[in-house]
Amino acid sequence: MCLHAGFFYVKIKNCVCTKQYRKRVTVMIKAAVLGYGTVGSGIVSVIENNADVIAAHGVDMHVKYILDLRDFPGDPFEKLVVHDFDQILNDDEVKIVCEAMGGTEPAFTFSKKAMEAGKSVCTSNKELVAEKGAELMEIAKKNNVNYLFEASVGGGIPILRTLNDALTAERIESIQGILNGTTNYILTKMEKEGADFDAVLKEAQEKGYAERNPEADIEGYDACRKIAIIVSLISHKRADWEQIHTEGITKISSVDFKYAHKLGRTIKLIAACHKTEKGYAAIVSPRMIDKENPINCAQGVFNAVLVHSDMLDDSLYYGRGAGKLPTASAVVGDAVELARHLGDHFSAGWSAEEVALDPVEDSEFEYFVRCKGAFSDNEAALKAAFGSVKPVDASEAGEFGFTTSLMKEGSFMNAYNALDGKLNYIRL
Ligand code: HSE
Numbered sequence: 001m002c003l004h005a006g007f008f009y010v011k012i013k014n015c016v017c018t019k020q021y022r023k024r025v026t027v028m029i030k031a032a033v034l035g036y037g038t039v040g041s042g043i044v045s046v047i048e049n050n051a052d053v054i055a056a057h058g059v060d061m062h063v064k065y066i067l068d069l070r071d072f073p074g075d076p077f078e079k080l081v082v083h084d085f086d087q088i089l090n091d092d093e094v095k096i097v098c099e100a101m102g103g104t105e106p107a108f109t110f111s112k113k114a115m116e117a118g119k120s121v122c123t124s125n126k127e128l129v130a131e132k133g134a135e136l137m138e139i140a141k142k143n144n145v146n147y148l149f150e151a152s153v154g155g156g157i158p159i160l161r162t163l164n165d166a167l168t169a170e171r172i173e174s175i176q177g178i179l180n181g182t183t184n185y186i187l188t189k190m191e192k193e194g195a196d197f198d199a200v201l202k203e204a205q206e207k208g209y210a211e212r213n214p215e216a217d218i219e220g221y222d223a224c225r226k227i228a229i230i231v232s233l234i235s236h237k238r239a240d241w242e243q244i245h246t247e248g249i250t251k252i253s254s255v256d257f258k259y260a261h262k263l264g265r266t267i268k269l270i271a272a273c274h275k276t277e278k279g280y281a282a283i284v285s286p287r288m289i290d291k292e293n294p295i296n297c298a299q300g301v302f303n304a305v306l307v308h309s310d311m312l313d314d315s316l317y318y319g320r321g322a323g324k325l326p327t328a329s330a331v332v333g334d335a336v337e338l339a340r341h342l343g344d345h346f347s348a349g350w351s352a353e354e355v356a357l358d359p360v361e362d363s364e365f366e367y368f369v370r371c372k373g374a375f376s377d378n379e380a381a382l383k384a385a386f387g388s389v390k391p392v393d394a395s396e397a398g399e400f401g402f403t404t405s406l407m408k409e410g411s412f413m414n415a416y417n418a419l420d421g422k423l424n425y426i427r428l
Contacts, residue, residue, distance in 0.1 A: 029061040029339045032088040034110055035101035036068040036081065039124050039151070042328030043098045044077050047335070054332070059339040061332075064094055067110075085110055089117050096338050098331050099123040108132050115139045115147065120342070122334035124151035124327050130225035134238045137349035146347040148334035153226045154179060156326030157319040158333070159305050163233055164348050170309035172234045174274035179226040181301035181322035182210045182217035183249050183269045187286075188299045191266060194254050209301060219248035220269060220284040227271035231280050233348075234273075237355035239282065245360035247285040251424055258394040259368060259401045260288045260426075266296060267426060279356030281363050288368050288426050361410030366428040368392065368403050372421030375400040385415040399423060 033043050044063050047054070054061050065088050066080045075081075085106075088094055097114040099121055101107040107128050111121045116139065123129065128136070129149045140147040150160050154177070163172065178184050182204060189200045201218065204210035216222045221241075228241035249269050260267050265288040273282040289296060294316050298304035303321025308314050320326035341347075367386075371378070375391040382389045382402060392401035399421075404412065416425055 025058055026055065027059050027339050027342070029059055029095055029335075030064040030091075030093045031061055031096040031098055031335055032065040032067065032091075032094045033063055034067045034085075034088075034097060034099045034107070036066050036070070036072060037100065037102070038324045039327050039331065040066065040068070040098075040100035042324035043100055043331050043335075044080075046325065046328045046332040048077075050332075054336055057336055059336050061096075061335065061339060064091070085113070089113055092118075095119055095342055096335050097121045098335055099125055099128075100328075100331065101125065102127065104128050104131050108136070111136055111147070112139055115143045115145050118143060118145060120145040120147070120338040122148040122150075122331050122338055124331050125149070126152040126222065126225045126229065130228045130241045133229065133232065134350055134352040137347070138352070140347060140349075141345055144343065144345045146338050146341055146345060147349070148338060148347055149229070150334050151327045151330035153229050154303050154305055154317070154319070155181070155321040155323065156330050157303055157305065157317050157321060158330065159317050160229070160233060161333075162317060163230070163307070167307070167309055167312065167315075170311050172275070172307060172309050174272070174308045175227075175230055175234075175305060176270055176272045176295055177223070177227060177230070177305040178268055178295055178298040178303050179271045179305070179321060180217055180220075180223040180269060181303060181320070182214065183220075183223070184298055184303070184321075185209050185301045186218070187249060187252065187267055187269065190252070190254055191257050194257070196254050197250060197252060217248075218250055220246040220271075221248075223269060223271040224284045227273055227282055227284060230271075231273050231282050231355060231357075232350040235280055235355040236350045237353045238350055239280070239355050239357060243357050244282045244284060246283075249286055252286055252426075253424070255394070255396055256370070256424060256426060258396065259370065259392050262392050262394050262401075263288065263368070263403070264291055265289060265428070266291050268296065268298075270295075276358050278358060281358040281360075283360060283363065286426050288428050361408065361413070363409045364406050365409060365412070366404055366406050367412055367416075367425050368401060368428060369416065369419070369425045370399055370401045370423040371419060372399050372423060375402060385419065386412070403428065 129152045224246040228239040231239035270287040271284045295306045304318045386404045388405040389402045
């Protein structure tokens, strides 16, 4: 490090990084965008419409190519559309590739080839990052380029960069996230309007919030991939998303909300992880959370991530977790960072070694249970099966609710599966 003309210059390989440097030297960048769907077209809009803002940060960035199978007659950027990836690959002027294709192939092959050709890649593709992130990060390292994926978790919320850059002096002890906008929109509507799941899902599909095939969202797989990316990032090892216990929101009804309100709670799809003795515990499931829980600020399509770390304590990150421009903004933010680090491999990530994930049966929760009949007729049997229980009266005919104390998931499931007249359970 040297002091020169009143500024600190930190020399890392060939790159000189200071805020002053960023403002004074303009890097000229040509980018290619792979996929011209919702996020891809958003990326082009952000780069071109906010070119002046990006230039003020020292990067003169423009889109040279858009790769898509389709043509877009009448689109202001139709002349940039190409159908052959090799055209991008063989153009040395293109230094940055923004991948917004979704799915693992051909996104993986294109990202790999781009990095092998010396281009850095940024993406919003959570399926690809959760599945093949470690491999792509290794390819980036070998080729002295970078692979960034901020938009893959929490859409426009800069949560990954915060974990990587801002919270580097913190032991991250636990993270709770509302990481899926579609399910949060559905649960918020169900709560506010007393509507049932199927009706709200249909409306969300009509409005274009939910996909025509909404399985990945409503069954929790999307949130699961996102929490797997978070666990990988904080543990520096690959978290296998398929090993994370995942439950979606399809069994939640308007009656569950009545009980939640009696308890001063609401219901959210929570993706959670925490550090354990052996590794990490992670789970995605509906939870009855306290209405005062700061994460409950996320209503509708918004996302929120509550991080608990040893020095800072709780910190909350909130914003639009989905949508064209918020997601694109995160991808372009990565592209700007990539432009600042040409020829310098800096991106952090995780290795292919798998992090130990505790079996869900070993985790402890309190539970809410709904059951047919009357609490008074079942109290003794419930205590024998679940230990300490407390009734919850939502004045629903022919049924009752109760909560348990903290119990191991394995013991709870044994008792719940043997329960006559069971209707539903939700973890608190
Ligand atoms: N389907 C996702 C959601 C999109 O609803 O949150 C953003 O990853």
